[in-house]
Amino acid sequence: MIAELGAFALMLALALSGLQTVLSVLARIRHSAPLRGAGEGAAAGAFLAVAVAFAALMYAFVTSDFSVANVAANSHTDKPLLYKVAGVWGSHEGSMLLWCLALTGFGAAVALAGRNLPAGLKALVLATQGTLGLLFIGYTALASNPFMRLADPPVEGASLNPILQDPFLAIHPPFLYSGYVGFSVVFSFAVAALIEGRVDAAWARWVRPWTLAAWSFLTVGITLGSFWAYYELGWGGWWFWDPVENASFMPWLIGTALLHSAVVTEKRGALAGWTVFLALAAFTFSMLGAFLVRSGVLTSVHAFAVDPTRGVLLLIILGLASGSAFALFAWRAPKLAPGGLFAPVSREGALVLNNLFLAAATATVALGTLYPLIRQALTGEAISVGGPYFALTFAPLMCACLVLVPAGPLLAWKRGDLVGLAERLWAAALASLAVGIGAWLFIKPERMLAPLGLMLGGWLILGALSEVAARVRLGSAPLAEVGRRLKGLPRGSWGTTLAHMGLGVFVLGACFETAWKSESVQTLALGQSLKVAAFTLTLHDIRSVPGPNYEAERGFISVRWPGGVSEITPERRFYPAQRQTTSQVAIEPHGASDLYVVLGERREVAGKPVWLVRAYWNPWARMIFGGPLLMALGGLISLSDRRLRLAAGARAERSVGTAVPEPAE
Amino acid sequence: MPLLPKSKKARRRLMVVAVAAPIVAAAAGLSLFAMGDAAVFFYSPSEAQTKHVPPDKLIRIGGLVQPGSVRKLADGRIEFAITDNRAVSQVSFRGDLPDLFREGQGVVTQGSFDRSGVFEAREVLAKHDEKYMPKEVADALKKSGEWNRGGTGS
Numbered sequence: 001m002i003a004e005l006g007a008f009a010l011m012l013a014l015a016l017s018g019l020q021t022v023l024s025v026l027a028r029i030r031h032s033a034p035l036r037g038a039g040e041g042a043a044a045g046a047f048l049a050v051a052v053a054f055a056a057l058m059y060a061f062v063t064s065d066f067s068v069a070n071v072a073a074n075s076h077t078d079k080p081l082l083y084k085v086a087g088v089w090g091s092h093e094g095s096m097l098l099w100c101l102a103l104t105g106f107g108a109a110v111a112l113a114g115r116n117l118p119a120g121l122k123a124l125v126l127a128t129q130g131t132l133g134l135l136f137i138g139y140t141a142l143a144s145n146p147f148m149r150l151a152d153p154p155v156e157g158a159s160l161n162p163i164l165q166d167p168f169l170a171i172h173p174p175f176l177y178s179g180y181v182g183f184s185v186v187f188s189f190a191v192a193a194l195i196e197g198r199v200d201a202a203w204a205r206w207v208r209p210w211t212l213a214a215w216s217f218l219t220v221g222i223t224l225g226s227f228w229a230y231y232e233l234g235w236g237g238w239w240f241w242d243p244v245e246n247a248s249f250m251p252w253l254i255g256t257a258l259l260h261s262a263v264v265t266e267k268r269g270a271l272a273g274w275t276v277f278l279a280l281a282a283f284t285f286s287m288l289g290a291f292l293v294r295s296g297v298l299t300s301v302h303a304f305a306v307d308p309t310r311g312v313l314l315l316i317i318l319g320l321a322s323g324s325a326f327a328l329f330a331w332r333a334p335k336l337a338p339g340g341l342f343a344p345v346s347r348e349g350a351l352v353l354n355n356l357f358l359a360a361a362t363a364t365v366a367l368g369t370l371y372p373l374i375r376q377a378l379t380g381e382a383i384s385v386g387g388p389y390f391a392l393t394f395a396p397l398m399c400a401c402l403v404l405v406p407a408g409p410l411l412a413w414k415r416g417d418l419v420g421l422a423e424r425l426w427a428a429a430l431a432s433l434a435v436g437i438g439a440w441l442f443i444k445p446e447r448m449l450a451p452l453g454l455m456l457g458g459w460l461i462l463g464a465l466s467e468v469a470a471r472v473r474l475g476s477a478p479l480a481e482v483g484r485r486l487k488g489l490p491r492g493s494w495g496t497t498l499a500h501m502g503l504g505v506f507v508l509g510a511c512f513e514t515a516w517k518s519e520s521v522q523t524l525a526l527g528q529s530l531k532v533a534a535f536t537l538t539l540h541d542i543r544s545v546p547g548p549n550y551e552a553e554r555g556f557i558s559v560r561w562p563g564g565v566s567e568i569t570p571e572r573r574f575y576p577a578q579r580q581t582t583s584q585v586a587i588e589p590h591g592a593s594d595l596y597v598v599l600g601e602r603r604e605v606a607g608k609p610v611w612l613v614r615a616y617w618n619p620w621a622r623m624i625f626g627g628p629l630l631m632a633l634g635g636l637i638s639l640s641d642r643r644l645r646l647a648a649g650a651r652a653e654r655s656v657g658t659a660v661p662e663p664a665e
Numbered sequence: 666m667p668l669l670p671k672s673k674k675a676r677r678r679l680m681v682v683a684v685a686a687p688i689v690a691a692a693a694g695l696s697l698f699a700m701g702d703a704a705v706f707f708y709s710p711s712e713a714q715t716k717h718v719p720p721d722k723l724i725r726i727g728g729l730v731q732p733g734s735v736r737k738l739a740d741g742r743i744e745f746a747i748t749d750n751r752a753v754s755q756v757s758f759r760g761d762l763p764d765l766f767r768e769g770q771g772v773v774t775q776g777s778f779d780r781s782g783v784f785e786a787r788e789v790l791a792k793h794d795e796k797y798m799p800k801e802v803a804d805a806l807k808k809s810g811e812w813n814r815g816g817t818g819s
Contacts, residue, residue, distance in 0.1 A: 344680060344684075352681075352684075353684065356684070356685055356688050356689075357688060360688050360689060360691075360692035361692070363692060363696075364692055364695070364696050367696050367700075368696075368700075371700065371704075372704075381706070381707075382706070382707035382725075383704045383705060383706050383707060384704070384705045384707060384725060384775075385700070385703065385704050385705070386703070386705060387703075388699070388702070388703035389699045389700060389702075389703035389704065391703075392695055392698065392699035392702070392703060393692065393695040393696050393699050396691075396695065397688075397691070397692055397695070400688075521741060521759075521760060521761070522741070523739070523741055598761065600761040601761070601762075603737050603739075605739045606739075612741065612761055614760075614761055
């Protein structure tokens with residue numbers, strides 16, 4: 001019964017989304033407040049209906065109702081509760097439902113929270129959001145319905161792929177999807193602005209919080225996914241330039257560009273067309289990601305195995321939504337207010353440069369991801385484009401972009417001055433140069449580029465701190481004044497500082513880990529040991545340990561290093577439901593660094609059992625994941641800035657021409 | 666004749682182009698260069714044989730792990746054979762095999778042939794769901810007419 005209720009709620013959500021579109025369009029045409037209210041009500045109703053459907057599916061998973069096909073294919077009675085819940089979005093159908101939940105959730109949030117939006121714009125945003133809802137809920141209900149029943153229910157389910165049974169993987173899709181789908185709001189805002197024919201500072205100010213929220217969620221989602229790959233796949237790597245990873249990375253890059261260009265549109269009224277273009281592109285890349293992951297054109301751990309017809313349907317949805325939005329853009333964008341003039345050396349100049357680099361970097365990632373697919377479709381020749389391609393293309397572009405990051409916030413709007421900039425940044429420049437030279441002299445990198453990377457990381461962190469120092473007049477004003485200024489700094493600027501520092505932390509961690517990690521692989525009999533970095537690992541026992549839905553072979557390995565002793569217990573787990581084995585990596589953190597040990601399979605040598613043990617020393621690895629979390633935190637702190645909410649209403653009626661440029665902040 | 670246009674707007678446009686062009690050109694140039702250099706071709710064992718892939722060129726070979734061919738040596742090296750049921754490539758690999766590696770199942774390896782014709786794998790990828798085969802392997806098997814396994818790899 002519950003499953004039927006879910007299926008019914010899904011159809012209801014489909015109808016309500018349609019109603020939301022029709023009512024909102026009518027409200028816009030007739031300027032009718034009651035119709036508008038009805039449209040908002042429909043948006044809230046659509047969200048509630050999807051939420052009911054989602055709860056129904058979760059109920060089916062938790063109670064292991066194997067008469068529901070999706071539950072039978074992805075769940076198992078022995079599975080721990082967390083993974084039963086996570087199983088809801090572990091499959092293609094369920095994750096589409098999560099996508100719809102986020103989509104209608106954002107629609108409802110605009111309907112309920114956007115009180116100070118101009119009535120016409122809001123109605124159009126809701127109409128666009130409703131159309132997207134219609135497309136995606138329609139796709140879910142008609143082509144990927146998670147509530148299909150089985151005529152002949154099995155006694156036991158097929159369970160979830162064991163490598164997906166992991167707490168981090170369980171929680172990362174909700175973040176990822178909130179990020180992907182969060183860009184739908186920005187997309188709707190862009191479409192609405194194009195129809196209204198007005199993109200101004202106020203519009204940019206409304207778009208910014210949604211972009212910030214989506215971007216922060218996406219950052220957390222990608223980081224959690226990367227952390228999962230780091231410790232679950234057992235290769236010690238954290239980013240593989242896997243097409244599915246790229247699919248999540250491209251909307252992130254575009255979202256980052258959008259965050260920065262929206263600031264220019266907000267403060268200076270410039271770049272309006274470009275900002276709208278990015279707003280459309282961000283969600284287009286989100287949908288492209290959904291298509292790549294679900295169409296079966298890729299093979300990847302993250303990809304869902306689904307049949308190609310569903311992929312074609314998704315491609316049609318992508319074509320319809322983005323095609324019509326970009327056609328609208330081509331038609332209406334030339335009529336948008338032209339941007340103001342600005343000097344090359346200025347805050348907006350730096351932000352334009354940032355956007356150019358980010359856009360170019362996104363293009364190289366898109367090319368590397370899509371070219372093999374296109375080439376295979378055309379010539380039938382299979383090629384793969386991996387790390388080396390991205391190291392040659394993405395990395396130099398991004399490095400050039402990162403060098404500019406500390407300069408941006410220190411330049412004034414309209415007309416910056418290079419001398420002043422140099423005065424504020426020379427200390428940071430010298431210090432990071434010292435970091436680079438020190439790294440090169442004292443810790444002897446194996447790769448020449450590593451000290452440059454460390455220099456860049458130091459430059460980002462110190463540059464961000466210099467910006468705070470310059471703002472509070474550290475060194476030139478009395479301490480009391482500095483304290484007062486420090487308190488008075490808006491949250492938005494703390495957010496920027498934190499995000500840029502997080503970027504620096506990430507760059508430091510990534511470069512250090514890549515250049516100085518060490519690895520050791522050996523087959524060990526009981527009592528034998530291996531050495532990695534300063535650690536001596538001795539395998540002293542292997543025991544079988546039963547798990548909830550697996551049998552584990554647990555290795556007991558003692559670790560000795562100059563400063564102490566400890567014991568770690570990596571495992572190999574065998575899941576009888578799928579007859580599949582996974583490795584449970586043992587990770588022992590030492591400060592920001594990780595000792596990472598994998599227990600391999602058992603072999604026989606001269607009649608004695610030996611185990612393949614792989615040990616990695618990953619120095620500063622935690623910073624790779626800590627940095628992006630700092631960035632997301634920066635995004636959330638910016639989001640909590642009261643100016644974003646209070647001033648939006650006050651500035652609503654101000655148009656581009658009269659927008660007073662604010663002093664540099 | 667002054668080189669720069671007179672109107673402020675045209676000058677600004679020119680400046681934007683002057684800044685954007687090198688970045689776009691660098692991105693395009695790097696991409697083309699890297700694509701020629703870093704793209705790795707995928708072959709089935711029979712294609713690898715007929716195309717005479719030169720030694721030390723980084724390629725991928727995919728197919729089925731030939732049942733009974735896996736030998737685990739004491740020094741940690743693993744030898745196995747990949748087949749598309751028409752030709753066989755001998756593979757040597759040092760390291761731990763992915764959890765999904767099984768005899769008779771699909772696998773993709775990346776590496777290069779050595780002078781004696783043994784494929785030295787640097788990576789063994791079997792990171793797909795066990796329900797289905799790597800797409801390249803399925804395509805290669807279809808191409809060689811050996812695809813009659815009902816769409817599954819098991």
